[in-house]
Amino acid sequence: MTDTRGPQPQYExxxxxPLPGEREPAPGQAGPYHPPQAYPSxxxxxxxxxxxxxxxxxxxxxxxxxxxxKPRTGARTTPRTRKARLRVAKADPWxxxxxxxxxxxxxxxxxxIASAVLWMVMDAMGVFSTVGGTISEATGSNESxxxxxxxxxxxPRVLIFTSVIAVIDVVLATxxxxxxxxxxxxSAGFVGGVxxxxxxxx
Numbered sequence: 250m251t252d253t254r255g256p257q258p259q260y261e262x263x264x265x266x267p268l269p270g271e272r273e274p275a276p277g278q279a280g281p282y283h284p285p286q287a288y289p290s291x292x293x294x295x296x297x298x299x300x301x302x303x304x305x306x307x308x309x310x311x312x313x314x315x316x317x318x319k320p321r322t323g324a325r326t327t328p329r330t331r332k333a334r335l336r337v338a339k340a341d342p343w344x345x346x347x348x349x350x351x352x353x354x355x356x357x358x359x360x361x362i363a364s365a366v367l368w369m370v371m372d373a374m375g376v377f378s379t380v381g382g383t384i385s386e387a388t389g390s391n392e393s394x395x396x397x398x399x400x401x402x403x404x405p406r407v408l409i410f411t412s413v414i415a416v417i418d419v420v421l422a423t424x425x426x427x428x429x430x431x432x433x434x435x436s437a438g439f440v441g442g443v444x445x446x447x448x449x450x451x
Contacts, residue, residue: 330448330449331448331449332446332447332448332449333446333447333448334444334445334446334447335444335445335446335447336441336442336443336444336445337437337442337443337444337445338437338441338442339434339437339442340430340433340434340437341430342427342430342431342434345426345427345429345430346423346426346427346430348426349422349423349425349426349427350419350422350423352422353418353419353422353423354419356415356418356422357412357415357416357418357419358415360411360414360415360418361408361411361412361415364407364408364411365404365407365408365411368402368404368407369404372404377398377399377402378399380398381397381398381399384396384398385397385398
């Protein structure tokens with residue numbers, strides 16, 4: 250076969266130059282090779298991939314940022330009051346009955362004691378004798394002395410009457426409170442119950 254390409258140019262660099270392993274290093278590349286960096290390294294240098302200042306202060310640049318940071322004049326110093334919005338979804342009728350029973354008993358005892366104290370104060374002031382004398386004169390006649398208010402409103406009779414009222418109050422209050430708990434549970438199933446907003450003390 251005949252070569253028709255003609256004479257080819259000779260590459261002197263590859264033909265006459267030394268091989269890559271036989272080349273002498275350039276005068277300016279005597280030290281180790283340092284690749285180019287996209288960002289300049291910090292002034293204190295790095296150690297283990299982090300700046301040297303981070304070994305002592307924790308996060309890098311935190312000390313300098315805290316030193317350069319200035320306090321804000323409009324910062325809020327008072328804590329916010331936390332609030333919670335709750336809803337009473339159901340009232341236990343048994344617990345309502347027990348609490349109402351105890352409260353009604355306490356109210357009945359207070360009623361009896363208050364009635365006795367009030368009777369003693371009125372008797373010491375002479376209210377019964379004055380009013381009783383007026384009533385007996387108004388209702389009296391030649392044959393009878395009239396209505397005796399002091400004997401009718403004696404202390405034992407007043408205490409017995411007050412005790413009966415207190416017992417009736419205990420029964421009615423307990424029954425009405427229990428019935429009210431049932432009614433509240435029925436209404437809470439439709440409207441969701443009573444909502445309460447609780448807040449902490451400042």
